[in-house]
Amino acid sequence: MTGAEILIRALIAGRVEVCFTNPGTSEMHIVAALDRASEIRCVLGLFEGVVTGAADGYARMAGKSACTLLHLGPGLANGLANLHNASRAHVPIVNIVGQHATHHLKYDTPLASDIEAIARPYSKWLRTSQSAADINRDANDAMVAANTPPGQIATLIVPADVAWNGVSAGESDMRNSFSFPIAPMPGAEKIEKAGDMLRSGLRTAILLADKGLYGKGLAAAGRIAAGTNAKLLAPYPFTRMERGAGFPVVERMHYVLEQAAEQLKEFRQIILVGATVPVSYFAYPGKNSVLTPPECLLHTLASPHEDCADALDALATALSLDERSSVPAQAERVPVPTGEITPQGLAAAVAALLPENAIVVDESMTSGRGLMAATRGCPRHDWLANTGGSVGIAMPLAVGAAVACPDRRVLCFSADGSGMYTAQALWTMARENLNITTVIFANRSYAVLKREYSSLGVGEPGRRAADLFDIGRPDLDWVSLAKGMGVPGTRVTTLDTFVKALQEGFQAEGPMLIEVRL
């Protein structure tokens, strides 16, 4: 067996079923091994930001590690921005990155680079495999690292000769038995203290992240909230939230500093579950980054590395709150709106039509701030947000979510500015015929920057600054862009046509794009 074949064999043993990739010459032996491995589906992206963003979306929804195959340092570099987001999402990703053959590196050829240095900022685990005899162990270690709670990025660099060299039986330990680490429970005193806080009668919020926002963790949080009158909050950037009718209501924190501070003002206590101390997204001159009032008591029930779901469950038990005490969101379908396009109208249209079990991917930036509130009573669905703030994640994330959940409808919200970073994802949607409806809110500007300019106290932008926020010169034509990548698209200018387009999108076999002109 070649090193490449051993690698793929180990990945399969580690339950890897999909490889998101954009390979090059130095990865051809790995491609050859994938060619013979029907257990792994290869999903090609035409740009590596699509590859890593899709891996993130897959890992969020599949609940297991995603795998990428990338070409040398530049291929990895192109994927870094969405790995930044993935590192903040705490998802398990194994990156396989090709390298020149070991004997070739000394020549410092054009494509040579320090791949370990490029990988290090976002890799919690990092290794260059040294020989084909080592690669089984290396792949095993990479998968264990990726699956170390709460989920990490592990990068395994594979020199071309390590991939092409053969290993005979006996030369390598070929065992693949994985015991992925389990998140530890927080200490009993943390649960006791949280219980005391909730019994105190002081106004309390529970700030939930990671596994506190879906499944067993969210259910326990719902019982606690209902039984104690605590409010459930999620950070503005969160990985995955299960929501809709029947699920506990979790309010997302605001992005804008003043609004977020206002939102937290009433709380005397905040219990953190997988979340960190609430602070402003950016710093502003003369403003405090910390969002909570000085007298607010913060208590960490579970750190991101501890078991958030079991911690919440234990807390509910300690408070004697059983299943019946939950007060979930009520089912509510608003009527289909009509008329001019407004932010409220767009949110109402989504709320009126969102299919059961949909996965919503949200990078709508300034245009879609009302979407979550409006969809609270919709049929059950998942909501995925941008965890790291690097824009250009929505369409790649949607690709990964759709690959992970082929039976579910994905609704992807992107702004025109953020969408342009990784629009190549549309091509992968078409190629894989993924059931993704992409909505582009086209306001033809970096609207968030216009507002930030003012928030930072810089004053009114002059002509040259305003020009840098204006992406409508020339106008982006998203219907043409989508057509160029094989995705049918339509442009809407009224709520009526938006509603019709959404309905068509949800019924379509495969992807569709809707450009909403704002």
Added chain:
Amino acid sequence: MTGAEILIRALIAGRVEVCFTNPGTSEMHIVAALDRASEIRCVLGLFEGVVTGAADGYARMAGKSACTLLHLGPGLANGLANLHNASRAHVPIVNIVGQHATHHLKYDTPLASDIEAIARPYSKWLRTSQSAADINRDANDAMVAANTPPGQIATLIVPADVAWNGVSAGESDMRNSFSFPIAPMPGAEKIEKAGDMLRSGLRTAILLADKGLYGKGLAAAGRIAAGTNAKLLAPYPFTRMERGAGFPVVERMHYVLEQAAEQLKEFRQIILVGATVPVSYFAYPGKNSVLTPPECLLHTLASPHEDCADALDALATALSLDERSSVPAQAERVPVPTGEITPQGLAAAVAALLPENAIVVDESMTSGRGLMAATRGCPRHDWLANTGGSVGIAMPLAVGAAVACPDRRVLCFSADGSGMYTAQALWTMARENLNITTVIFANRSYAVLKREYSSLGVGEPGRRAADLFDIGRPDLDWVSLAKGMGVPGTRVTTLDTFVKALQEGFQAEGPMLIEVRL
């Protein structure tokens, strides 16, 4: 003055005239300073790979340092792949990268990252500015570093508070007097030895890079070649070559290992001028990476850090070769071809029509290998190649070259695969109304990988591997993609329509795209 204003003032003093940028919240005070600085033209890219690739193209043609402004770690990360190419091109680039305010960093907010670690792999000089009082010195140091021969990447990280804090007169040394380092001449013994080699009568090649390929260096190389019968070669990846009728003929080395080895077989001696030992681009099992026969003597006349042009001039003088001894390429215009599209026909069409003073940007990959040979006798022009092998440089490079040389026509060759990495450059072409004719060779495949698969001895690709080389499912429609970004486009399927489209493109005011269906 704010730190941001001092920074921009220093950049202006350092002759920075253009800032390629995609800014974000943390750079808003720098944007505000740019807003008030009419000396610097801001060129917006919708993706940072466009920004850094354009900076490279600008620096190659403007002959002075380019400047970028990027948003935090992810913005820099998105620009890394083309910085990889720029680092191999030895061009001076000053990257300004925003960072969170220093007091905000401790909260490890979503967009926080180790920007220095992200910058380090491709930055020869790197610093985080610590205060507004330091930033004048920091900007000066960055520019000196960027302009240190042969040209380097310098990255200055500017925390938001360093940009927004004010400095009063006397708090900071505000002097801006730049003395950029000059490349040293190689030692006299190196020139003597090269002279001896050329007088020996042994078959000799001179492998030229950097400043050996244009201007004074190339002229001297031409005299040496004519007077000694040495052959002038360029590496496959080169930064800039001046060529056409009246210029010395320089043969580009082949990409394919066997062809390159064949090309070098006849030489008993190779003199390296800014170039390194010729080796294969990639390693292949059982093949030697070194392309020269063991008996071939290699001599470095000038390292990349030494003055290639003056070294060549000194060598020509030592050989008593004056201006008259040069034998330049003869002017030759082939007739306009007609009929079916073939690689030879496409090259002939370009050769028949290339305007005088054109700048050709070439990332045509497998489809355009005959272009250089065919255009040897065209009117004078410059040729820019991909120096680092990270694909997706052509269109950004064309943007930068066109900004640097508004009076020259830019002809940009891209493949469909490579073009998709940074196609957002088309939007900047439209926005700035740049005179760029982009030709996309659309073979609907990663053709280079198909060939590499075979060269690596992996055998015939099976269905799953072949699928990863096939980017024609679905077809990319480049005319729609261009339209989506405001660039008029046309699709051609015969040489006659290609010729007509090229003629239109060369006469157009602003950009145009031609998709050549192969």
